[in-house]
Amino acid sequence: MRIHKRLRRIGVALAATAMLVGVTACGSDTDSGSSSGSATAANGEFPVTVSGKFGDTTVESAPTRALPLSPQDADILLSLGVTPLALPVDAQNLAATGGTGVWPWEAEALGADVPPLLNMDGGATVIAEQIAALQPDIIVSTGFWGLEQNTYDQLAEQFPVVHFDYRANGEPWQDSTRKIASALGIPEKAEEVIEQAEVDLDAAKEQYPALEGATYNAIIGDTGGQLSVLAADDRGIGQFLNSLGLELSEYANTLQVDADGRGVLSYEEISQLDADLLVVVSPTGDLGYLTKFEAWNRLPAVERGAVVSLARNTGMPNAVGFPSALSLKWATDEIAPMLADAAAKSE
Template sequence: MNSRWNRRIGAALAAATVLLGVTACGSDTGTTDADKSTSASADAGQYPVTVSGKFGETTIESAPTRAMPLSPQDADILLSLGVTPIAIPVDAQNRAATGGSGVWPWQVEAFGGKTPETLDMETGAGSITEQLAVLEPDIIVSTGFWGLDQAAYDQLSKQFPVVHFDTKANGEPWQDSTRKVAAALGIPAKAEEVIAAAEADLAKARADNPTIAGKTYNAIIGDTGGQLSVLASDERGIGQFLTSLGLVLSPYATTLPVDADGRGILSYENVGDMNADVLFVVSPTGDLGYLTKFEGWNALPAVQDGAVVSLARNTGLPNAVGFPSALSLGWATDQVMPLISDAVAKGAAG
């Protein structure tokens, strides 16, 4: 999900949660204790548990059984821990990229092929209120939700424990977010298990593809009204993923001014400065026409050699690597590593 979508949802969510307490108290869905149970309770730790957060500490008094994620990344974290969320948040962009289901390819197996309940985040504050009331969560997971601000947190935390980020959404290593959510769910050992397995898979992919190690890269994330957004740090999202495979972010990218989301800002006239061994481009459908019309882009050695990896949003790849989890990274590695190997080979041949 992009940050504009999340901020739009955040505004609606803040308004919706003002009314949530009244609505939820009048809700009677006939849900039984058996219906509410998830695998979170199978390995419950000691309670109460307190976890940190940017907008305030959250104390969970007893083992949660109905976890509601506010971003697809948060749904991934829950699924990686063996916990099925009571619903997944969706919008038009998410549905368009997943054939209407809202379920990403790497989530399908975790859901056992079943279509989960959804929380439609584009239906307005009143509808979100009603949906949350019916879903009856007993914990909110929001480590990757850009729309969570102090106002939304204050309203939500009156009704539920809200497990969220310490600095910014998707601004911390996925390992740290996984550990925090697992601690809140009372299954800290499970976090270490899934993190170790995911890191082992990444290490194997790196070892199996030694020609990639040390190659420099740049990543163009998209157009932002006449300028380019580019990756400016290897400490989060796609940068963390590519670094784990042995690639190195170009020094030039780290010198760029950044926006509020930490992305580098580059004018089109300077696109020729994005030289690197491999170039990654995120676009809606894989169409690079917005770049190929500029001579500076076409003159880059990597472009001339064909050392360009396209990550189309409608494939889910940017979401898998840009909003990583133990669940998404395995799928993403299988999909992206052959593309990187091919790009490196073309660059070497050129």
């Protein structure tokens, strides 16, 4: 009976906050700094303790059954060579992946070994029962926006919960990778995958010199009659674009920044968005929500064709907005050439 009550409390907490990272968000917390979280042991020694916003987590022995609570956490596990017990999904993720719940970069890593889906839209009872049935020995939640203090407390009664220090998806992917790897007892693997990802990004930067110093604006989407745009280049999609040598426009840097690195402007201010190239997060690649405005069509970048559309149903915004070593490798192959082509049109 006590177990059922505990599961019920976990389910209620999860149901109250089970909104996974949405594809329209591409940022992180301004307070994150560059903390990688503390660990009291290294080199595979246990027990190991890692820091977290809601409490430090101690892992007593090497975990073998890791359950991620966000797609980004699943990506980090896969980048470390660990197959998750399940892949967390929601309605948006399923719609964008044709119902499979598997992003293209995950499919490459998984091959035929696709774990079951953990549907975070399934309701309190379903979520709690699925977590219990999977019998994890560690929960990974650095990118799950639904993790709050009460949720953490209920989960931590049964499982070590490795989570963020400041905010979900609010810390550099390198730091999250190091924290998760430390908890798994494979800290050296984190350094290996981080180094390789950074080598790949540097190689892409060298391959596409037209990107160096080119200015950009990134339009994330419509937010109730206003445009949401990237206003800080040190988080989310901005980190990826910066790593290739692109520079956020001076105008975007003047906008008030929210906790996710975004600013808003009215459609009357579209004329302020010109830059060497424009990056647009779109539902399916169609830019109709912008091209209906003559001010957009008159932007010099638009007239030159220096516009890159990242369609949500391709996974591109997720690959760079919620990055991991795994997703960034895919993004450098798929997105960097598109950016270079657009930048070349400004020359």
